[in-house]
Amino acid sequence: MDEDVVRERDARAYEAVHDAADFKELKRRYKNFVVPWTITFMVWYLAYVACNNWARGFMNTEVIGNINVALVFGLLQFVSTFVIAALYGRFANRKLDPLAAGLNAKFKRERRR
Template sequence: MDKDVVPEREARAYEAVHDSADFQELKRRYKNFVVPWTITFMVWYLAYVACNNWARDFMNTQVVGHVNVALVFGLLQFVSTFFIAALYGRFANRRLDPLASGLNAKYKRERRR
C-alpha cells in the first residue's frame, strides 16, 4: 500500500469525526463541566490563600485543641480536589464515554474506507 494513502485516510477519518454533531456535543459537555468546576476550585483556593495572607486572626482561630481554621481549610483543599475528581469520573462515565466510544467506532470505520 502506498505510504501517502494511509495518512490521507486518517486525515479524512479525523475530519469526519471532528465535523460530526456528536464530537461537537462531546466538546460542549466537557466544557460545561470543566469550566464551572475549575472556576469554583480556583475561587476556593484563592480564598484560602487570601485568608492566610490577610485574615490571620480568623485562620488562627482554634476549632478543636490545636486544630485551627487554617488547618481545616488546608485539609478541605484535598477533600475538594478528590470530590471534584470523583464527580468528573462519574460524569465522564455517564455523559462523555458513550459519545467518545461512538466517535472512536466512527473513526475506525472511516479509516477503513
C-alpha cells in the first residue's frame, strides 16, 4: 500500500478520534484529576522545603528518639508520592481506561476505512 495513502488514512482516523466527544471527556477527566493533585503535591513539597529553611526549630523537634519532624516529613514525601500514584492508577482504571479503549477501537475502525 502506498505510504501516502496510509498517512492519509491515519490522519483521518486521528481527526475522527480527536473530534469525538469521548476524547474531550477523557481529556477533561484527566485534567480534573491531575491538576488538583499536582497542585496539592507541589504545595506539600514547598511547605516541606520552606519549613526546612525557615522553621528549623520545628523541624528539629524530636518525635521518637533521634527521629525528628524533618525526617518524618521527608519520609512522608515518598509516601505521598506513592499514594497519589496509587490513586491515579485506580482512577485511570475506573474512569479513563474504558473511554480510552473505546477511542482505540474507534481509531482502528476509522483506519480500516
